[in-house]
Amino acid sequence: MSSADSSLALGHSPLPATNGTERTLLTAVGLGLLALLVAAFTADVEQARLSFYAGLALVCGGTLGWSWYKFGRGEEGVQQNNLWLRSSTSRGAVAWVVGIVLTGFYVVLYWYPHYLENLVRTLDPFSLALRARPADQWFLYGTFYTLAVLVMGGRALWKYRNSRYQLVRTGSVMFFQLGFAFILPGILLFFQKPEFYFTYFWPLKYDYLFPGTVDYLIKDGQALGVFMVFWGALMAFLATPVLTYFYGKRWYCSWVCGCGGLAETAGDAYRQLSDKSRRAWRLEVALIYPILGFIILVTLLMWADRLLQNALLGSVAGGLYKTYGFLIGAVFSGVVGVGFYPILGNRVWCRFGCPMAAYLGLLQKHFSRFRITTNGGQCISCGNCSNVCEMGIDVKQYAQRGEPIIRASCVGCGMCSNACPRGVLNLENGPREGRYQASPLIHADSLRILS
Amino acid sequence: MHLVIIGNGITGVTAALTVRRRQPGARITLVSDESAHHYSRTALMYVYMGHMRAQDIKPYEDWFWSENRLELIQATATGLDTGRQQVHLSTGVTLAYDKLLLATGSVTKRYGWPGQNLRGVQGLYGLPDLARMEQDTRGITQAVVVGGGLIGVELAEMLHTRGIHVTMLVREARYWGSVLPPEEARLVDQQLTANGITVRYQTELAEVLADADGRVRAVRTTADEELPAQWLGIATGVAPNLSLVQHTAVETDRGILVNEQLETSVPGVYAAGDCAQHRQAGAGEVPIEQLWYTGRMQGETVGHTLAGQPTPYRRGIWFNSAKFFNLEYQTYGQVPARPAAGSESFYWEPANGQRALRINFDPARSFAVTGFNALGLRLRHDVCEAWLREQAPVQTVVAHLGAANFDPEFYRQHEPEIVAHFNRAFPQQAVQLRQGKCLISKILNL
Numbered sequence: 045m046s047s048a049d050s051s052l053a054l055g056h057s058p059l060p061a062t063n064g065t066e067r068t069l070l071t072a073v074g075l076g077l078l079a080l081l082v083a084a085f086t087a088d089v090e091q092a093r094l095s096f097y098a099g100l101a102l103v104c105g106g107t108l109g110w111s112w113y114k115f116g117r118g119e120e121g122v123q124q125n126n127l128w129l130r131s132s133t134s135r136g137a138v139a140w141v142v143g144i145v146l147t148g149f150y151v152v153l154y155w156y157p158h159y160l161e162n163l164v165r166t167l168d169p170f171s172l173a174l175r176a177r178p179a180d181q182w183f184l185y186g187t188f189y190t191l192a193v194l195v196m197g198g199r200a201l202w203k204y205r206n207s208r209y210q211l212v213r214t215g216s217v218m219f220f221q222l223g224f225a226f227i228l229p230g231i232l233l234f235f236q237k238p239e240f241y242f243t244y245f246w247p248l249k250y251d252y253l254f255p256g257t258v259d260y261l262i263k264d265g266q267a268l269g270v271f272m273v274f275w276g277a278l279m280a281f282l283a284t285p286v287l288t289y290f291y292g293k294r295w296y297c298s299w300v301c302g303c304g305g306l307a308e309t310a311g312d313a314y315r316q317l318s319d320k321s322r323r324a325w326r327l328e329v330a331l332i333y334p335i336l337g338f339i340i341l342v343t344l345l346m347w348a349d350r351l352l353q354n355a356l357l358g359s360v361a362g363g364l365y366k367t368y369g370f371l372i373g374a375v376f377s378g379v380v381g382v383g384f385y386p387i388l389g390n391r392v393w394c395r396f397g398c399p400m401a402a403y404l405g406l407l408q409k410h411f412s413r414f415r416i417t418t419n420g421g422q423c424i425s426c427g428n429c430s431n432v433c434e435m436g437i438d439v440k441q442y443a444q445r446g447e448p449i450i451r452a453s454c455v456g457c458g459m460c461s462n463a464c465p466r467g468v469l470n471l472e473n474g475p476r477e478g479r480y481q482a483s484p485l486i487h488a489d490s491l492r493i494l495s
Numbered sequence: 496m497h498l499v500i501i502g503n504g505i506t507g508v509t510a511a512l513t514v515r516r517r518q519p520g521a522r523i524t525l526v527s528d529e530s531a532h533h534y535s536r537t538a539l540m541y542v543y544m545g546h547m548r549a550q551d552i553k554p555y556e557d558w559f560w561s562e563n564r565l566e567l568i569q570a571t572a573t574g575l576d577t578g579r580q581q582v583h584l585s586t587g588v589t590l591a592y593d594k595l596l597l598a599t600g601s602v603t604k605r606y607g608w609p610g611q612n613l614r615g616v617q618g619l620y621g622l623p624d625l626a627r628m629e630q631d632t633r634g635i636t637q638a639v640v641v642g643g644g645l646i647g648v649e650l651a652e653m654l655h656t657r658g659i660h661v662t663m664l665v666r667e668a669r670y671w672g673s674v675l676p677p678e679e680a681r682l683v684d685q686q687l688t689a690n691g692i693t694v695r696y697q698t699e700l701a702e703v704l705a706d707a708d709g710r711v712r713a714v715r716t717t718a719d720e721e722l723p724a725q726w727l728g729i730a731t732g733v734a735p736n737l738s739l740v741q742h743t744a745v746e747t748d749r750g751i752l753v754n755e756q757l758e759t760s761v762p763g764v765y766a767a768g769d770c771a772q773h774r775q776a777g778a779g780e781v782p783i784e785q786l787w788y789t790g791r792m793q794g795e796t797v798g799h800t801l802a803g804q805p806t807p808y809r810r811g812i813w814f815n816s817a818k819f820f821n822l823e824y825q826t827y828g829q830v831p832a833r834p835a836a837g838s839e840s841f842y843w844e845p846a847n848g849q850r851a852l853r854i855n856f857d858p859a860r861s862f863a864v865t866g867f868n869a870l871g872l873r874l875r876h877d878v879c880e881a882w883l884r885e886q887a888p889v890q891t892v893v894a895h896l897g898a899a900n901f902d903p904e905f906y907r908q909h910e911p912e913i914v915a916h917f918n919r920a921f922p923q924q925a926v927q928l929r930q931g932k933c934l935i936s937k938i939l940n941l
Contacts, residue, residue, distance in 0.1 A: 060658045119689055121821030125656045126545035134548075206821070208905035316547075322556060419901055420876025422816050422825070424787050425505070425554040426538035431547050444554055461903050465818040467825060467873035470901050485876055 059129055069110040076102025080163070089165050096166040104195045111199035120206035122463055124432075132386070133313050139386035147383030154374050157181040174230040186226055189306065193221040196309035203312070209458045209471070213298060217305035225302045238265040240272045243300050245279040247339045248400035250368070252276040254343065255350040285407055291473055292414025293404040294456025301400075303393060306382065307434065308457060311390025315434035315459065318389035324436050328396055328453065335372060336402035342368060372397060391434040395453055405452030413473045416449035416460065418442060420485040422468045429460035429469055443468055446483035496521045498801055499582055499590050501572045501739060502598035503527035504536060505787055506768030506794040508554075510596055511565055513798025521802070523564070524590060526582070528571035529621050532557060537787050539625050540649045544656045549622075577744045577761045594801055597740065597751055597759070597766040598794070601733035601785060610703030611729075615711040618729040619646055628653075628726075635659055635725035639714050641700045642730030643670050648683070648819050650728040651692045662693040662722050664700055664714075674832055675868075678842055679824075682851055682870050686820040695720070703727060733785055735770040748772055750783045755807040757797040765801065767793035773808070779829065780810050788815065812883050813866075814876060822850075827879040828866030830855055838865060841889065843916045845909065852913060856889035862924065864892050872909070873901035890926045893917045897931035908932050 062070075079099030086092035115123055132138040152159050164179045167187060171179035197218040204210035224243040233239050238261050246253040253276060261269035287295045297304045318324075345361040381393030394401050408414060416439075423446070429439035435453040439460045442449040449460075449469070461469040498514055500507040503525045511523050525533075538552035560567050568590075574583035575595075582590045603618025605611045615631045617624055632638065636659060640650045643665030651661045667673065669680035670687070687694055699717040706712035713723045735750035746752045746760035750772030753759055757767045768790040769783070776782040784793070789810065799806040817824045830853060834840050837859055844851040850871025856864045863886035867879050878899040882892050892899075896910045910928055918925040 119821050124544070124546040128548050128551075129545035207903060208907070209903045212905050322558070417901075419873070420814070420880065421788060421791075422814065422876055424537040424816075425535040426541060427535060427547055427552050427554070428538075428541060431551055438556075440554060458903060465823070466816040467823050467901060470873070470903060483877060485880060 059126055065113055066110065069106050069113060072102050072106030073110065076100065076104075076106060083166060084160065084163050086162055089162075089168075092162050093166040096163060100191070104191060107195050108198050111196075111202055114202075115199065116202035116205075122206070122465075123203055124428075124463070127313075127316060133316070135317065135387055143384055143386040146385065147379055150379045150383050153181060153185055154378065160184060171230075174227070175233040176236075177233060189302070190221055190226040192310040193302075193305045194218055194309075196312065197305075200309050200312055204462065207458070207462050210462060213458065214308065216299045217301075217308055220300045221302050221305045237268055238272065240265075242275060243302065245276055245284065245400065246343070247280070247336060247403055248301075248303075248398060249276075250339045250343065250399070251365075253280065254346050254365070256346075284404065285411065288404055288407040288414075289412055292412050292456050292471075293401070293408040293452075293454065294414070294471075296404060297394065297401060297455035298457045303377065303381070303398065304455060307390040307394060311382075311385050311434070314385045314390045316389070316431050317387065318391060318395070318434050318436035320430050320433070320436050320438045328436070331396045332398070332402040332405075335397060336399040338364075338368065339372075339399045372399075389434060389436070391436075391455070394455065395435050401453070401455075408454070409450060409452040413476055413479075414450075414456065415472060415474070415479050416442075416454070417470045417472050418446050418448060418483060419466075419468045419470065420483045421446060422466050424466055426465065428463040428465060432459040432463045434459070439469070446485060448480065448482070450480060496593045497591065498523045498594045498596065499592035500525045500596040500598055501527075501582065502596075502600055502768070502770075503530065503533045503567070504598060504600050504768065504790065505533075506600075506790040506797075507596065507598035508533045509791045509794030510598065510767060510798040510801065512563075513795050514802045515563055515565065517799065517802035517804070522566070524566040524568060524592075526568045526570060526572050526584065526590070528569065528585070529623065531567065531569050532560070534622070536621065539619060539622070540653050543625060543629065543653045572739050575739055575743050575745070577764060580763070593763070595764045596797060596801065597745075597764065597770060598768045598790075599736040599739060599766075599770045601769040602736045603729055604732045604734045605729060606700075606731065608700050608703055610705055610711070613703055613705050613711045613727075614709055615725060616703055616727045616729065618733070619650060620733060628728075632657060632659060632726050637662075637722075637724050638726040638728065639664065639700075639722050639724040640728040640730055641714075642728075642732070643667060643672065643694075643696075644674075644730060644732070645671070645817050647728070647730035648687070648817075650730055651687065652690070652820055654726075654728075655690055655692065659726075660691070660693070662695060662724070663687070664698045664716060665694060665696045666699050668696050670694070672832060676830070676832055676834075676840070676842075676853065678844065679851060679853070679868055679870055682822060682844070682848060683819045685848060686822050690820050700727075733769065735772065735783060737770070756800045756805050757793060757808055758800070765797050767797040777810055784810070786815060812880050814880070822871055823869075823873065825869045825872075825874055825876075826867065827874065827876070828855070828864070828883040830866035830868045835865075839889075839921075841893075841917055841920055843909075843913045845912065850909075852909075854889060854892060856892075860886065862888040862890060864889050875899045875901045889921075890924050894926040894928060895930040896928070900932040902932075 076099045079095045079102060083092045083096035083099060086095060128134045160181050164181055164184050167179035167184055171177060171183050197214055200214045201211060220243050225241055229239045229241055251257045258273050261272050265272060298308055342361060342364045349361045376397040377393045384392060423443040425440055425444045427440050429443060433439050434457065435455055437451050437454060439449055456471055458471050461471055498521055500511055507525055511525055514521055514523060532553050535552045535554055541547045542549050542552060571585035572582050573585050580592050582592065601620060603620055617627055619628060638654050638659050639662050640647050641664045643663060647663055651663055654661045669677055670683045671680060695716060700714055701717045702715040703711055704713045704715060711724060711727050713721050714727055715721050737747055740747055740751055744761050745764060751759055751766035751770050752774055753766050753771045754774055757765050757771060759766050769785045773782045793808060796806050796808045812828055814827050838855055838857050841854045852872055853868040854864055855866040856862050864882050867874060893914055896913060908931060910931055914926065914928045
């Protein structure tokens with residue numbers, strides 16, 4: 045071993061060798077992915093279907109088995125060993141390969157869906173049973189997405205089984221993804237009703253409050269459609285402020301939302317990659333609020349356009365809508381948001397792009413009872429809290445000053461509290477009076493020290 | 496005013512920030528030979544275990560220092576001339592100061608064991624130690640850690656994550672026997688067992704044995720047992736780092752002697768943190784404090800004095816925390832390893848032995864609480880501190896225990912069980928639970 049090894053370049057550190065069981069399980073996942081690829085290039089639908097379901101079984105079974113083997117046995121507790129030493133979770137070669145594959149999948153999904161035709165056709169029987177119509181690329185995507193949340197949700201349940209908060213919260217995102225973002229929209233279609241997602245609201249699902257959607261829902265869905273429009277407006281303008289007042293942004297972002305659900309489960313291994321620098325925080329503010337402003341503007345223009353009977357703004361509003369749909373809806377939330385998980389972290393979309401997060405964040409910052417409390421003077425500045433913050437909040441900056449953490453971007457995932465080795469951080473809802481008050485037990489000007 | 500601070504650990508940095516806040520015009524220079532920027536010593540273990548990278552354990556981003564006009568010099572302070580008020584640096588530079596703060600920290604204590612300087616024998620105090628440990632533990636299978644304290648268990652946990660088998664040598668009959676009562680020590684021992692750590696209690700290091708390359712091959716214990724080990728961790732404590740002040744006018748004993756305002760025998764020269772020894776320690780306090788928290792508090796205090804507001808150091812109500820593998824530990828007030836005369840101790844541990852709570856109180860002083868130990872439970876610092884400060888009777892504390900519950904949401908609440916246990920143990924003082932966790936806001940507003 046050369047003397048150059050005395051540097052602090054710990055990335056070169058040898059990891060304990062992967063043992064036989066782990067290798068077998070990971071091989072199953074790999075074979076499953078291979079089978080899916082084979083299915084994608086198999087024109088014969090029966091053969092493709094066999095390969096597809098065998099592939100899914102191997103991927104899901106292998107991943108669950110590996111998760112249990114890795115996190116489900118042994119002592120409960122914080123399980124972060126070798127996180128920054130593994131290539132897959134520290135922007136190494138494995139991470140780049142995964143990122144490129146994921147990004148490629150999104151590019152194909154959005155712009156070259158005909159390459160997915162063979163895979164889509166394998167899902168026809170399932171789609172017919174659930175939705176009474178043949179599958180399409182979005183049904184394929186929804187199936188993959190939901191499986192990812194469920195299977196990786198299993199991993200999260202094992203990994204964080206020391207924390208009841210994490211168990212309940214993970215269960216919640218799995219439930220809402222499966223029930224409200226996959227099965228219920230399918231059932232609606234089965235009964236010839238409009239496809240509607242009760243867990244997505246304006247401004248995230250921006251078109252739910254566009255005049256065109258409202259007209260369509262009311263015309264096509266009749267009484268149920270009226271309810272859907274009512275539901276969408278109620279959730280966006282009444283329930284969101286009220287729930288955020290009592291519980292903070294987390295009631296949505298890390299408990300209900302599908303994007304959050306994927307981030308918390310499939311993206312969990314990448315949470316430490318979020319950029320904690322002040323530069324990134326500035327970029328976040330410069331992007332997310334203009335995006336919220338933009339979607340508000342487009343919505344208003346759409347309605348103005350309709351009131352003026354398409355006289356002035358028709359093409360402008362339509363153009364803005366299309367631009368937004370392409371740039372924000374497809375490129376940002378899909379390609380960058382998920383495709384870059386292994387490089388930029390699992391909440392890039394939520395942090396820099398989501399207009400719903402911006403809206404919830406403003407409410408959380410200014411009209412909420414939520415905060416993360418710092419426990420007196422117990423912080424040791426170790427940085428574990430900042431490390432696991434998927435939203436890139438430098439949590440320790442607050443903790444080491446004894447200050448509560450009240451940040452617009454905080455999604456309340458609770459990982460900082462879980463990772464803290466000294467029990468310093470706790471998510472709490474409490475009176476708004478003194479919400480920003482720092483602990484008197486730590487500050488230099490504290491009465492205790494100067495008494 | 497030019498303030499020169501030797502050391503960029505938590506003490507030196509806290510002092511610098513305090514002075515900067517109170518004297519925006521002061522010139523402040525921090526000298527350290529260890530690292531370009533302040534880092535958290537307590538987080539070294541997480542870098543080794545791969546939870547974080549070395550750059551992640553810096554409490555402040557790099558822009559912080561220049562924006563706050565804190566000058567950083569990475570060099571060794573090799574000489575001190577208190578007459579001319581100058582510090583000589585290894586780079587050849589001489590720094591003139593108006594006031595000097597010595598925050599030089601500690602060095603690993605070694606007790607003259609034969610072979611203690613062999614390759615692969617070390618403590619864990621700073622970044623160089625971490626680098627050496629990283630290098631010397633690669634590919635090894637067995638290690639020994641000597642010392643049954645906080646660093647000892649940290650080293651065991653670190654090595655355990657690399658699949659290295661660890662044997663701990665502990666002088667006392669139980670883990671951290673000078674601090675923890677037997678029940679708490681047993682819970683820590685359970686953690687060690689569950690993680691496959693072998694512990695030899697009432698056993699000390701006798702000799703370190705070398706291989707042909709001058710590297711540790713095995714250790715011999717005082718029980719005359721030879722334990723194969725390719726690495727030996729020294730965790731038997733640290734001693735004040737006095738290298739700069741030896742042969743100067745600054746008076747020393749075991750540490751740099753300071754008065755109540757943390758000033759040394761030389762006017763204008765101060766010492767704080769691990770390296771300082773208080774000439775008159777407060778009642779029940781030790782003269783040399785070697786904790787992160789005390790380092791920070793001493794840094795704050797001396798910062799006020801340096802900024803022109805002489806302030807005596809007051810330790811305040813004791814608190815500390817640690818984590819033993821997966822078991823969190825918090826303590827508030829005084830919980831000695833053996834009960835103090837006349838004091839009573841209430842101890843609760845559920846049947847599965849995963850957690851514990853101890854509350855000490857003094858029947859002679861209206862049952863005033865004197866200390867808390869919590870294992871596997873999180874207690875609210877400000878609530879415990881207020882109870883101790885106000886000498887709240889143990890009955891009040893137990894009845895309102897929920898107010899101190901700092902566990903995350905949905906966690907099981909143990910208060911009813913604890914109260915029932917208390918009532919069985921102290922039927923004369925039996926109470927009813929008046930405050931669960933959900934009513935926390937009420938007591939805080941009182």
